[in-house]
Amino acid sequence: MKKLVVVLAVLLGLSSLAACGNSAVVKTKGGDVSQDEFYKELKTRYGDQVLQEMVYEKLLNDKYKVSKKDVDKKVDEVKSQFPNDTAFKNALKQSKLSEKDFRKNVKQQLLLFKAQTDGVKVSEKEMKDYWDKNKDKLKEVKASHILVKDKKTADEIEKKLKNGEDFAKLAKKYSTDPSKDKGGDLGWFHKGEMVKDFEKKAFELKKGQISDPVKSQYGYHIIKVTGKKDTYDQLKSEIKHAVLEQKAKPAQEVLQNLVKKGDVKVKDDQFKDLFKQPSAPTQPTQTDSKDQDKNKDKSDQTSKNEDKNKDSKQDQEKSQS
Numbered sequence: 001m002k003k004l005v006v007v008l009a010v011l012l013g014l015s016s017l018a019a020c021g022n023s024a025v026v027k028t029k030g031g032d033v034s035q036d037e038f039y040k041e042l043k044t045r046y047g048d049q050v051l052q053e054m055v056y057e058k059l060l061n062d063k064y065k066v067s068k069k070d071v072d073k074k075v076d077e078v079k080s081q082f083p084n085d086t087a088f089k090n091a092l093k094q095s096k097l098s099e100k101d102f103r104k105n106v107k108q109q110l111l112l113f114k115a116q117t118d119g120v121k122v123s124e125k126e127m128k129d130y131w132d133k134n135k136d137k138l139k140e141v142k143a144s145h146i147l148v149k150d151k152k153t154a155d156e157i158e159k160k161l162k163n164g165e166d167f168a169k170l171a172k173k174y175s176t177d178p179s180k181d182k183g184g185d186l187g188w189f190h191k192g193e194m195v196k197d198f199e200k201k202a203f204e205l206k207k208g209q210i211s212d213p214v215k216s217q218y219g220y221h222i223i224k225v226t227g228k229k230d231t232y233d234q235l236k237s238e239i240k241h242a243v244l245e246q247k248a249k250p251a252q253e254v255l256q257n258l259v260k261k262g263d264v265k266v267k268d269d270q271f272k273d274l275f276k277q278p279s280a281p282t283q284p285t286q287t288d289s290k291d292q293d294k295n296k297d298k299s300d301q302t303s304k305n306e307d308k309n310k311d312s313k314q315d316q317e318k319s320q321s
Contacts, residue, residue: 043270051271059258060111064118074106080187083178115258116248127239131232134242137190138235142227143202144184146170147177147219154213154220161210167224176219188227198223 024032082088092102131138144167148154157170168183179186191199195216205211205225213220229235259275266272 047271048274051274055259055262055264055275056255057108059255059262059264060108060115062262063258064111064114066107066110066114070110071103071107074110075103078106084181086181087178112251112254113244113248115254116251117244118249120244120247120249122240122243122247126243127236128232130243130246131235131239137192138238138242139203140188140190140227140229140235141202141225142188143186143205144168144171144224144226145177145179145186145198146175146184146222148174149176149219151213151215151220154222157222158213161222167210184224185226188229 023035025035025038026033079085079088082091089099092099097105146154146157146167148157153174157174160170161167168185171180171184174180175184177184189199189202191203193199194202195218197214197216198221201211201214201221202223202225205223207225207228209225211221211223213222215221229238232239264275266274
């Protein structure tokens with residue numbers, strides 16, 4: 001899909017050029033590459049997938065609506081999983097996506113989920129049953145931390161905090177973790193997403209509490225819990241969404257039904273059988289924050305599994321060493 005975003009932009013640009021002559025896109029001693037040749041090659045290689053994407057986008061946008069506020073919320077959720085804005089932008093750059101492309105993908109995924117859950121009902125009993133079975137993995141903590149390499153420095157910072165100095169300012173000054181750019185803020189996380197000793201202490205603390213120095217393989221952490229969600233009422237919207245995900249109709253089925261009801265008429269003979277094929281259609285890009293991996297690690301210093309960190313975070317880690 002990342003490649004398709006780029007190809008789609010090229011195809012859209014060339015579609016208007018194809019009828020405006022046959023000037024060269026590239027000139028070489030071995031011969032020129034004309035706009036016509038370039039356009040036809042792109043159409044032959046990627047036309048099926050790109051056209052499917054475009055048709056699904058039209059059909060989803062026609063039947064379902066997603067507000068800018070909903071898109072903003074989801075984009076902010078994803079951004080919060082990165083230690084800073086630079087890391088987020090680097091991840092987009094590596095994926096060859098602009099922020100505009102990313103927002104568009106988020107919107108399409110939200111639209112697809114609306115289509116998959118159209119008419120699906122969730123009862124209070126289903127939600128409470130889900131909560132009873134999944135309490136431990138649903139509970140969340142929001143925390144900030146200051147990470148230093150030695151116990152002596154950690155003790156000095158702890159003393160400053162007890163004397164009333166600002167946690168965020170001390171994080172920016174002393175922390176070796178990329179999260180220092182955000183005052184040490186790691187955002188929300190569930191159990192299993194941080195290193196064991198760090199996680200154990202974070203979930204033990206109450207909101208507003210600051211820990212003693214906690215040792216991990218990365219050094220010494222001073223943790224401040226800034227938010228907790230550990231009751232049914234606090235997590236009700238997340239529980240409902242999780243149950244909806246379980247009951248959602250298959251994306252392939254939904255998209256095929258949209259095509260059937262959308263009076264789709266293919267005018268180009270090359271693609272005349274595109275929407276008659278029984279093979280699974282190309283779906284809009286997944287952008288749910290739970291699927292972003294792999295993007296969920298709050299920082300490379302506090303990740304449970306360093307090997308799964310994103311390249312952008314690895315680059316930051318190298319810069320610290």
